[in-house]
Amino acid sequence: MSPVLEARNLRVAYGGNLALDIPHLALKPGELVGVVGANGAGKSTLVNALLGWSRGTPSVSGSIRLDGEEIGHLPPHARVARGLTLVPEGGAVFMRLTVEDNLAAAQAPRGSNRRAHDEAEIYALFPRLKERLHHHASMLSGGERQMLAIARALRLGPRALLLDEPSIGLAPRLVADVLRTVRDLVDEKLSVLLVEQNVRAAIEVVDRLVLLERGRILASGPAAAMRDDPRILAAYLGEAAA
Amino acid sequence: MNLVQQLINGIVLGHAYALIAIGWTVLLGVARLVNFGHGQIYMLAAFVTWWSVAALGLPYPVAIGVAVAAGVVIGLIMQAAMLRLTFAQDLVSIMIVTLGFGHMMRGVAGLVFGGNPQVLETPLSWVEFEVAGSWVTAQDLAIVVVAILFFLLLYLVLERGSLGRTARMVAEDPKLAQLAGIDVRRVYFAVFAFEGAAVALAAALVAPRTPILTNIGFEEVIITFVVVVLGGIGSVAGSYLAGLGLGIFTALFGGFVSPAYATTAAFLVLIVVLVLRPSGLAMGRASR
Ligand SMILES: Nc1ncnc2c1ncn2[C@@H]1O[C@H](COP(=O)(O)OP(=O)(O)OP(=O)(O)O)[C@@H](O)[C@H]1O
Ligand SMILES: [Mg+2]
Numbered sequence: 001m002s003p004v005l006e007a008r009n010l011r012v013a014y015g016g017n018l019a020l021d022i023p024h025l026a027l028k029p030g031e032l033v034g035v036v037g038a039n040g041a042g043k044s045t046l047v048n049a050l051l052g053w054s055r056g057t058p059s060v061s062g063s064i065r066l067d068g069e070e071i072g073h074l075p076p077h078a079r080v081a082r083g084l085t086l087v088p089e090g091g092a093v094f095m096r097l098t099v100e101d102n103l104a105a106a107q108a109p110r111g112s113n114r115r116a117h118d119e120a121e122i123y124a125l126f127p128r129l130k131e132r133l134h135h136h137a138s139m140l141s142g143g144e145r146q147m148l149a150i151a152r153a154l155r156l157g158p159r160a161l162l163l164d165e166p167s168i169g170l171a172p173r174l175v176a177d178v179l180r181t182v183r184d185l186v187d188e189k190l191s192v193l194l195v196e197q198n199v200r201a202a203i204e205v206v207d208r209l210v211l212l213e214r215g216r217i218l219a220s221g222p223a224a225a226m227r228d229d230p231r232i233l234a235a236y237l238g239e240a241a242a
Numbered sequence: 243m244n245l246v247q248q249l250i251n252g253i254v255l256g257h258a259y260a261l262i263a264i265g266w267t268v269l270l271g272v273a274r275l276v277n278f279g280h281g282q283i284y285m286l287a288a289f290v291t292w293w294s295v296a297a298l299g300l301p302y303p304v305a306i307g308v309a310v311a312a313g314v315v316i317g318l319i320m321q322a323a324m325l326r327l328t329f330a331q332d333l334v335s336i337m338i339v340t341l342g343f344g345h346m347m348r349g350v351a352g353l354v355f356g357g358n359p360q361v362l363e364t365p366l367s368w369v370e371f372e373v374a375g376s377w378v379t380a381q382d383l384a385i386v387v388v389a390i391l392f393f394l395l396l397y398l399v400l401e402r403g404s405l406g407r408t409a410r411m412v413a414e415d416p417k418l419a420q421l422a423g424i425d426v427r428r429v430y431f432a433v434f435a436f437e438g439a440a441v442a443l444a445a446a447l448v449a450p451r452t453p454i455l456t457n458i459g460f461e462e463v464i465i466t467f468v469v470v471v472l473g474g475i476g477s478v479a480g481s482y483l484a485g486l487g488l489g490i491f492t493a494l495f496g497g498f499v500s501p502a503y504a505t506t507a508a509f510l511v512l513i514v515v516l517v518l519r520p521s522g523l524a525m526g527r528a529s530r
Pocket of ligand 1: 040089
């Protein structure tokens with residue numbers, strides 16, 4: 001099967017310092033790929049670069065294809081319009097907008113045949129959001145904001161979804177819930193690249209795992225095989241020690 | 243000079259001030275930008291209106307349209323030049339670039355329209371009628387009516403509908419707005435085009451009240467500054483009230499104390515308000 005999302009020779013530098021160097025990375029249809037690695041390994045840099053987005057001013061080079069179409073030259077909003085969606089680190093939502101407006105602001109382009117979650121599906125997925133519909137996002141808890149950020153991304157009808165630590169700051173039970181939700185979405189044929197600090201939790205739901213270190217892929221493979229990989233164990237221990 | 247007369251004068255002046263300032267209010271509220279060439283766009287648009295009527299012989303309403311179109315073009319050119327600075331939110335550079343644009347516009351106006359003061363006579367300046375014992379021209383009435391309609395329309399657009407929501411998203415977090423699929427570049431261009439159009443409309447309506455010279459515009463930019471800050475930065479309703487308040491204050495101060503110090507007094511009010519209420523008078527949130 002040809003990949004939904006494919007990056008080649010992806011390099012990102014911040015002011016001359018190479019932060020990411022990925023010769024090849026692919027995401028197949030209906031696949032959930034986990035990206036793990038220590039703090040500063042380049043996980044956020046990777047998913048941001050795939051969308052051509054950053055809060056800083058990195059220089060990005062390389063080829064990025066979505067459904068075979070080169071998108072590496074497009075501005076972020078145009079990539080979003082083509083079906084690549086990012087939930088950035090820290091579950092970014094519009095604080096001054098209500099939950100309802102946050103959701104209404106995100107809509108799949110008319111005429112696209114992509115599957116966008118409608119409101120009913122969003123509320124079935126995240127019942128909390130329905131209760132808080134008319135609250136400003138600034139009044140939500142951290143976990144509720146994460147839900148809102150993910151819900152917004154789903155409203156855009158993504159072909160491929162990039163999630164940067166959706167479980168950060170959540171209670172352990174909620175972490176499992178969020179990852180389970182992501183798995184369910186993938187089982188409904190969404191392709192997801194999931195950045196996750198919690199290797200143990202991630203390995204339970206992902207199909208493949210990619211281990212980043214200093215901007216390079218140190219190891220990658222099916223989740224089952226990676227489970228006992230000493231390098232993953234090291235990363236895992238490193239995480240536990242941190 | 244009776245009180246009613248000064249009040250009516252102040253109401254007209256206030257609507258003129260609000261109309262002159264509204265472009266900058268939106269510019270600041272939505273795009274977090276400043277434009278110190280604001281006053282020179284006013285000046286240039288006043289000349290364009292005058293030239294359209296006097297040289298081209300166009301009817302006044304058409305001349306207003308020509309001035310607004312010129313304002314849009316100037317706004318787009320300015321934004322095109324500053325796009326990188328805008329994305330970087332480099333306010334100091336933007337301040338300097340817009341000041342530079344202002345000086346260039348003055349130079350261009352001098353070359354094209356010459357150094358003589360011009361008077362823009364509109365069919366409305368001749369029509370006068372009596373309101374509560376004092377005389378008001380149809381031109382003054384047009385300023386009030388257009389300002390009210392313009393503010394109402396803008397308020398509705400920004401309060402309801404997807405355009406206002408897009409504006410609030412870009413105002414809060416332009417980077418995040420990109421992730422929601424918004425072409426932020428286009429929003430910035432639209433906002434600067436609006437700024438140019440709004441101040442040009444104000445000029446086409448207000449400039450007939452005074453002689454048009456290449457060095458007008460300074461007072462307009464100061465008034466705009468006071469209105470925008472007093473109104474609560476980025477607040478549409480706040481700008482309307484602040485413009486109206488400032489107009490009435492200026493008229494009363496000018497009529498009963500001293501016209502020479504009216505602007506100084508306005509600044510004094512601004513400073514006092516800022517010291518007492520640093521966020522301005524409006525309770526509204528940014529971009530409202
Ligand atoms: N805006 C920036 N300017 C300069 N350097 C940056 C910037 N953002 C990230 N970096 C550098 O790039 C490298 C990778 O950072 P990145 O944020 O991608 O790491 P990460 O794997 O997401 O870490 P974390 O787990 O802490 O989120 C780090 O060395 C970091 O210092
Ligand atoms: Mg990160």
